[in-house]
Amino acid sequence: MNGNKKSIWITGASSGIGKAAAKEFARVGSNVIVSARRTIELERLNNELAEEKLGVNIFPCNVASAANVDQTHKKIISDGFKIDCLVNNAGITAFKKAEDNSINEIDDIIHTNLMGAIYCIKAVLPVMIENGGGTIINISSVVTKKVFTHSTAYAASKLGLKGYTDSLREEVRKYNIRVIDIVPGATVTAMWSREVRKENAERMLTPEEIANVIVWAYLQKGNLVSEEILLKPMQGDL
Ligand SMILES: NC(=O)c1ccc[n+]([C@@H]2O[C@H](COP(=O)([O-])OP(=O)(O)OC[C@H]3O[C@@H](n4cnc5c(N)ncnc54)[C@H](OP(=O)(O)O)[C@@H]3O)[C@@H](O)[C@H]2O)c1
DSSP, rough: TTTSOEEEEESSTTSSSHHHHHHHHHHHTTTEEEESSHHHHHHHHHHHHHHOOOEEEOOOOOOTHHHHHHHHHHHHHTOOEEEEEEEOOOOOOOOOOGGSSOOHHHHHHHIIIIIIHHHHHHHHHHHHHHOOOOOEEOOGGGTTTTTOOOOOOHHHHHHHHHHHHHHHHHHHHTTEEEEEEEEEEEBOOOTOOHHHHHHHHGGSHHHHHHHHHHHHHHHHOOOOOOOOOEEOOOOOOO
């Protein structure tokens, strides 16, 4: 670990968009800290990057647990990392009608997508303020722009996060902290069933396309902030 290098903390980096973003940040020379529940997948990511003579720093974390986020953040700091950017990417859904969603499923979605992101923001915020700035990137969703069925809990979590971060953005401008919402449309990841992916892969975005935009948004310096970036497949929503 290079303590002087700015570090990027990505949650949900064991697959999909988070994994692609971790690779892309590593390729542009960032110190990358990766979290998710499946340590074995984070190790696989590290092994894949080793083929490019690159690597990541693994800190397993369940973002749905406030205590686990706090412990993980303390460990990251005590290992000497200086977090310059948090990418709140960890997320889950359940494509079900409201009446079929169990309370447990709804709890999981809200605690991962909304509270998980808030726990991570609360952890890094005092340090970013002390460091004189930073970047918080949330992976939002097109559900914040358009109404979809079979997405009630997911929409509540993402719209809740949008409300939280829109308000936060105005509070933290004065600390030189940028808050960026990346708003992807349908992307080919494990979030979708095998059948949907097989049938629609051609008209969906790829995790690598989203990752390139995340890294691009982070690298913009000076006075420009891309506060919200909507990314859609050419053929429109699924
Ligand atoms: N795919 C799309 O069409 C799409 C569109 C718009 C927005 N998004 C958003 O993009 C983000 C990434 O999703 P994806 O599409 O890349 O799906 P994915 O491949 O299923 O990735 C989800 C990631 O979140 C992690 N995760 C889930 N629960 C977690 C928890 N409690 N603690 C820590 N990590 C957790 C998973 O890792 P572990 O299971 O190892 O914990 C995994 O790495 C999500 O926020 C999603 O809402 C996706």
